[in-house]
Each structure stands twice: as structure tokens, then as C-alpha cells.
Amino acid sequence: MAQFEEASKDLDGIDSKAVAQLAGNPDWGAGITLARAEIAVRRRNYTQAQQYIESVRPVFSRPEAEAYQRAKVDQLAAIVDNHPQ
Numbered sequence: 157m158a159q160f161e162e163a164s165k166d167l168d169g170i171d172s173k174a175v176a177q178l179a180g181n182p183d184w185g186a187g188i189t190l191a192r193a194e195i196a197v198r199r200r201n202y203t204q205a206q207q208y209i210e211s212v213r214p215v216f217s218r219p220e221a222e223a224y225q226r227a228k229v230d231q232l233a234a235i236v237d238n239h240p241q
Contacts, residue, residue, distance in 0.1 A: 186215035190225060193232050202239045209233050 193208035209232055216226045 186212040187225065190216070190228060190232075194228070197232050197235050200239070202236045205232060206236050209236065 189208050189212045193205045193212070196202070196205035196208060209229060213229055213233075215221065216229045
């Protein structure tokens, strides 16, 4: 679990909105939030994971979104759906 703590701290130090603006691409900021969702799932914090997933779903539901990111959202959502909160 220490590796999740370290990864979480690293992600917390990133301003998702600033990264998205600098990159000119909303997927960058949403990608950071998606990583946070995966960490929350691995920590079994399904309520927090659900919040992250719902915040990035609009970005990764677009036709031009990367297929692997769309699949990751669906995968994490399925895990959350199978664990009552």
C-alpha cells in the first residue's frame, strides 16, 4: 500500500486543470483524474473512485478519446458497480 500512498502524493501535486490548459488537451487532466480513480479502486475506496470516474466519463466517452482510456473507465466502473458503497 505504500506505493499507492506515494503515487497518490505525486498525483496530488499535479494541477490537472493547469496541465490540460498547457497541453491544450482536456484528456491530459482527465488522465490524471483517471489515475486517481484507479488508485482509489485499489485502495477499495469505491465512493471516491466513483466520483473520479463520473468526472472523467464525459471526456473519455467522446469518439476521439483514446480507446484504452475509455476501456479503463469502463473497467474501473465495473469494479465499483460490483462493490456496494
